[in-house]
Amino acid sequence: MESTLRRTWAEINLDAIAYNYTKIREKIGKDVKFLGVVKADAYGHGSIQVGHLLEDLGADYLAVSSADEALELRLNGIKMPILILGHTPKEQVGRLIEFDITQAITCKAKADEYSAEAVKCGGTLKVHIKVDTGMSRLGYLCDNGYFETGVEGIVEACNMPGLNAEGIFTHFAEADEHGEEKDRYTKHQFELFMNVINAVEEKLGRKFQIRHCANTGATVRFPETYLDMVRPGLLLYGYGEFAHQMNLKPAMTMKTTVSTIKIYPNGTEISYGGMFVTDKKTRIGVLPYGYADGFLRSLSNKCSLYTKEGPAKLRGKICMDMCMIDITDMPTVDVGSEVEIFGEKNSIDTLADAAGTIPYELTCAVSKRVPRIYIRDGKVIEKELMLRM
Numbered sequence: 001m002e003s004t005l006r007r008t009w010a011e012i013n014l015d016a017i018a019y020n021y022t023k024i025r026e027k028i029g030k031d032v033k034f035l036g037v038v039k040a041d042a043y044g045h046g047s048i049q050v051g052h053l054l055e056d057l058g059a060d061y062l063a064v065s066s067a068d069e070a071l072e073l074r075l076n077g078i079k080m081p082i083l084i085l086g087h088t089p090k091e092q093v094g095r096l097i098e099f100d101i102t103q104a105i106t107c108k109a110k111a112d113e114y115s116a117e118a119v120k121c122g123g124t125l126k127v128h129i130k131v132d133t134g135m136s137r138l139g140y141l142c143d144n145g146y147f148e149t150g151v152e153g154i155v156e157a158c159n160m161p162g163l164n165a166e167g168i169f170t171h172f173a174e175a176d177e178h179g180e181e182k183d184r185y186t187k188h189q190f191e192l193f194m195n196v197i198n199a200v201e202e203k204l205g206r207k208f209q210i211r212h213c214a215n216t217g218a219t220v221r222f223p224e225t226y227l228d229m230v231r232p233g234l235l236l237y238g239y240g241e242f243a244h245q246m247n248l249k250p251a252m253t254m255k256t257t258v259s260t261i262k263i264y265p266n267g268t269e270i271s272y273g274g275m276f277v278t279d280k281k282t283r284i285g286v287l288p289y290g291y292a293d294g295f296l297r298s299l300s301n302k303c304s305l306y307t308k309e310g311p312a313k314l315r316g317k318i319c320m321d322m323c324m325i326d327i328t329d330m331p332t333v334d335v336g337s338e339v340e341i342f343g344e345k346n347s348i349d350t351l352a353d354a355a356g357t358i359p360y361e362l363t364c365a366v367s368k369r370v371p372r373i374y375i376r377d378g379k380v381i382e383k384e385l386m387l388r389m
């Protein structure tokens with residue numbers, strides 16, 4: 001751990017996440033529950049640390065993508081409710097019941113399987129019914145002439161032995177995009193969702209405890225979609241335009257250090273393939289940060305990283321383990337100087353734009369050889385190296 005610490009690392013500011021949580025809480029009001037999405041290791045921020053933080057702060061639910069991610073949280077002491085949004089093989093149903101983990105039910109085939117498995121185990125699986133209102137991914141299809149069959153399928157699932165349908169949810173496909181047509185799409189999804197809920201509740205003769213649909217975009221833009229619980233991910237971590245609008249704080253700062261400095265004459269090709277050729281005497285800093293750490297190679301020659309003298313242009317192709325910056329006019333940037341890849345000074349949103357992607361992909365890409373440094377109350381509280389040593 002100490003061997004890699006002053007090389008390349010990710011600072012995870014739990015204070016920023018706590019701040020963001022509080023601000024989102026203020027926005028949604030005290031009567032709406034808060035589910036924190038911590039799938040994909042909390043978007044690269046560490047699901048155990050973020051999970052414990054949210055539990056301490058009084059959040060109501062966590063969501064992950066798989067049974068393994070849910071068990072990781074339970075086995076590390078997290079007691080609050082956890083919802084699995086994605087597919088779980090039926091062989092895991094016993095474990096879900098044992099560890100009190102809630103599973104999404106996404107179609108009749110899964111409902112049948114999970115019900116049979118729960119009955120076999122002699123237990124009850126808590127489930128949330130997923131409705132496909134236009135995302136066209138998982139969920140009971142209810143749009144375009146499938147309303148009746150969708151509702152019937154959901155009612156059937158709610159009445160199956162071994163299943164306890166605590167909640168019902170849907171996912172917006174375009175709530176984080178702008179334009180009248182996009183807004184109409186979201187509105188249509190929401191109206192359809194409400195119609196499905198009403199029809200199902202009427203047939204069941206009872207109400208769902210938790211109805212939820214608002215992701216980051218809807219949490220910021222469409223308060224009418226909050227229902228019983230909101231379900232933001234990116235917003236909590238403080239990236240993207242909606243976090244910016246709410247003045248939230250980015251939680252991760254990716255840092256590296258200058259390992260070596262070289263001075264090249266005019267006309268020198270830098271890195272693989274000669275994508276960049278010096279046009280004058282050039283001072284280049286080599287950074288121990290490459291695509292195996294989570295940098296996106298598509299950013300080669302297309303972005304700047306932040307030094308103590310300001311932004312330095314990235315030169316040439318990004319390698320597996322290294323990349324090069326131009327520090328010709330930055331005489332105080334020396335071997336050992338810190339460089340911010342992204343964070344407060346170098347916005348991850350700008351980097352994501354330059355790469356033609358979204359900030360989610362950049363934080364999820366931070367690889368296991370990058371140590372995570374956790375900060376709480378302004379102090380380092382944990383250093384985590386994910387290598388097997």
Ligand SMILES: *Cc1c(COP(=O)(O)O)cnc(C)c1O
Pocket residue numbers: 037039085171214215216217231232233234235
């Ligand atoms: C990932 C995910 C979210 C969170 O999305 P954000 O855009 O990060 O807010 C919410 N709901 C579901 C079903 C998801 O898969």
